[in-house]
Amino acid sequence: MPYWLFKSEPDCYGIQHLAAEPRQTTRWDGIRNYQARNLLRDQIAKDDTVLFYHSRCKAMGIVGTAKVVSGAYPDPLQFDSSSSYFDGKSCLETPRWFSVDIQLQEVFAQVISMQTIKYIQALDNMVLRKQSRLSVQPVTEQEFKILIQLKNSMH
DNA sequence: GCCAACGTTGGC
DNA sequence: GCCAACGTTGGC
Numbered sequence: 802m803p804y805w806l807f808k809s810e811p812d813c814y815g816i817q818h819l820a821a822e823p824r825q826t827t828r829w830d831g832i833r834n835y836q837a838r839n840l841l842r843d844q845i846a847k848d849d850t851v852l853f854y855h856s857r858c859k860a861m862g863i864v865g866t867a868k869v870v871s872g873a874y875p876d877p878l879q880f881d882s883s884s885s886y887f888d889g890k891s892c893l894e895t896p897r898w899f900s901v902d903i904q905l906q907e908v909f910a911q912v913i914s915m916q917t918i919k920y921i922q923a924l925d926n927m928v929l930r931k932q933s934r935l936s937v938q939p940v941t942e943q944e945f946k947i948l949i950q951l952k953n954s955m956h
Numbered sequence: 957g958c959c960a961a962c963g964t965t966g967g968c
Numbered sequence: 969g970c971c972a973a974c975g976t977t978g979g980c
Contacts, residue, residue, distance in 0.1 A: 808977095810978085861978090933977085933979075934962060934977050
């Protein structure tokens with residue numbers, strides 16, 4: 802069961818927004834980067850686990866977990882001309898951008914901060930540390946376990 | 957809000 | 969298909 806990290810700016814859409822959704826479920830849409838698209842379309846599957854990360858804010862870091870509750874499907878916003886995510890070069894037959902649905906699993910009592918993540922040597926190879934701009938990233942099982950242990954050790 | 961790093965675009 | 973110019977992301 803693979804693990805992923807999804808980034809979001811909490812001013813735009815934070816984990817509290819997810820918690821307030823009906824069934825605490827939302828469509829992860831608006832991803833407009835090919836590397837992230839490839840992961841969504843080809844790798845990410847139902848029942849995978851997502852680390853929810855808050856970027857560009859005061860308390861940067863991992864704030865909770867979610868479950869992938871759908872397979873990948875075309876992001877409807879690419880066909881919506883009123884959306885800022887509209888892509889006129891995409892077409893229904895061969896959609897360019899994809900979404901999955903995620904459901905909130907847990908809101909951590911404390912954020913696993915960027916500083917903490919940087920401090921842990923076993924997390925040196927996290928994609929987050931190397932290729933920080935990718936907004937949908939793979940997380941290894943070992944990295945995931947370390948992060949969960951860390952979360953459980955914080956009060 | 958700055959700006960380095962990175963991704964995308966388009967002229968050649 | 970190279971690469972300069974431009975746009976965007978995200979830590980600081």
